Amino acid sequence: MPELPEVETxxxxxxxxxxxxxxxxxxVLLPKQFQGEVEEVIGARIIxxxxxxxxxxxxxxxxxxxxxxxxxxxxxxxxxxxxxxxxTTHIIFEINxxxxxxxxxxxxxxxxxxRGFGDFGDFGVExxxxxxxxxxxxxxxxxxxxxxxxxLMDQTKIAGIGNIYANEALWEAxxxxxxxxxxxxxxxxxxxxxxxxxxLKEGIKYGGASAADEAYVxxxxxxxxxxxxxxxxxxxxxxxxxxGGLIKRVSLGGRGTFFCPVCQK
DNA sequence: CATTGTCCCTGGAAGC
DNA sequence: TGCTTCCAGGGACAAT
Numbered sequence: 001m002p003e004l005p006e007v008e009t010x011x012x013x014x015x016x017x018x019x020x021x022x023x024x025x026x027x028v029l030l031p032k033q034f035q036g037e038v039e040e041v042i043g044a045r046i047i048x049x050x051x052x053x054x055x056x057x058x059x060x061x062x063x064x065x066x067x068x069x070x071x072x073x074x075x076x077x078x079x080x081x082x083x084x085x086x087x088t089t090h091i092i093f094e095i096n097x098x099x100x101x102x103x104x105x106x107x108x109x110x111x112x113x114x115r116g117f118g119d120f121g122d123f124g125v126e127x128x129x130x131x132x133x134x135x136x137x138x139x140x141x142x143x144x145x146x147x148x149x150x151x152l153m154d155q156t157k158i159a160g161i162g163n164i165y166a167n168e169a170l171w172e173a174x175x176x177x178x179x180x181x182x183x184x185x186x187x188x189x190x191x192x193x194x195x196x197x198x199x200l201k202e203g204i205k206y207g208g209a210s211a212a213d214e215a216y217v218x219x220x221x222x223x224x225x226x227x228x229x230x231x232x233x234x235x236x237x238x239x240x241x242x243x244g245g246l247i248k249r250v251s252l253g254g255r256g257t258f259f260c261p262v263c264q265k
Numbered sequence: 266c267a268t269t270g271t272c273c274c275t276g277g278a279a280g281c
Numbered sequence: 282t283g284c285t286t287c288c289a290g291g292g293a294c295a296a297t
Contacts, residue, residue: 001290054291072290073275088275106274108291146268155292162291213277213289253269255290 002070004127004160005203006216006224007054010076013219015049017078018058018095022046025094033090033104036113040064053123053159067112067120068102073215074109077101105215124157127196132158134190141181141189148184149177150253152196161196164209164233167258168199171232171242176264177257178250202229209233232258 002010022045028034044060051057056076058066068076073088079099085092091102091111102111114120124140125131140157141148151157152166161169170177172195175188184192203209208224210216211234217223227234231241236249236258245262 069291071292104274105276106290108274144267153291 001072001162001164001214002074002208002216003054003162003165003203004051005165005200005226006208007051007056007070007160008204009208009218009224010070011049011051011056014056014058014076014078014100017098017219018046018049018100020045020047022096023060023093024096027092027094028090029085029092030090030104030107033102033107033109034111036111040113041066050118052118052121052126053155054162055121057118059117063115063117065114065117067114069110070104070216071106071108071110073105075101075103075215075217076219077103077217077221078219100219103215122156123159124155126159127161127200132193132197134186134193137189137193138186141184143182145180145182147178147252148175148181148192149257151181153253153255158196160200163255164211164230165196165199165203167233168231169196171259171264172199174264176261177252177259179265202226232260234258 023041025042026038041060041064044062046058047061048059050059054069056068079101081098085101086103088103088105089101090104093100125136140151144151149166149170152161173192175192203226206224206226206229207218208216209226210223211227232247235247238247240247240260240263243263245260247258248261250257
């Protein structure tokens with residue numbers, strides 16, 4: 001499922017293909033996934049491709065932006081003008097020199113047209129911003145007894161972390177996912193902040209994670225490689241890379257949660 | 266306000 | 282073999 005590193009990888013590839021290009025048409029094959037008026041973006045030029053949390057922002061030269069959330073199985077595929085849509089293609093952006101397919105098997109994702117260039121949604125700090133400090137995390141954790149993993153994934157607190165990177169960051173920091181957030185000590189918070197940055201950077205470095213049974217691919221169709229570097233995610237029953245203990249899988253907040261019961265405290 | 270539960274959707278796996 | 286049931290999962294929204 002595309003999280004910050006996957007969306008960032010897509011953003012970088014799309015920016016190369018799209019900036020300066022013109023949207024000459026849009027075909028909406030599944031209306032529930034497109035919110036807004038098609039007419040508002042046809043003819044506009046793309047001036048930038050950005051990201052906020054797990055949302056892609058395509059900024060246009062007519063004071064409009066196209067927001068895209070890929071949720072679990074969304075894909076954005078850059079293709080030649082002549083290429084035909086696949087069976088999960090739900091929206092087609094016709095660009096002057098190609099087409100961008102929005103594919104989404106489970107149809108949870110969405111595309112939305114807004115006025116302006118941002119200022120939408122209720123999101124917490126970006127992990128790579130200067131506001132993502134130990135003090136900020138401490139304040140966020142202090143107010144809640146929820147499992148720390150659920151707080152990491154709460155987009156209104158920290159933007160962009162999903163199930164994969166929450167699991168990996170907690171392993172990296174040696175902290176149990178179910179530990180109540182307010183019980184973390186300062187040293188643990190400091191370690192966790194660093195671990196979040198480490199795993200997100202690793203994710204970006206390897207072009208995101210195309211894990212088993214997941215749909216993520218880059219706009220050029222190639223897979224990411226971060227799944228080859230998972231320490232805990234989808235490794236239930238296998239030995240811990242750090243201590244040899246067996247990785248355990250439990251459900252936390254309805255999400256698969258992986259950790260080493262020996263070296264995560 | 267904080268937190269938990271429900272639902273959206275599909276393919277693959279498991280059960281019979 | 283073929284049918285039915287169950288499950289995963291981000292986040293909007295409703296309920297507590």
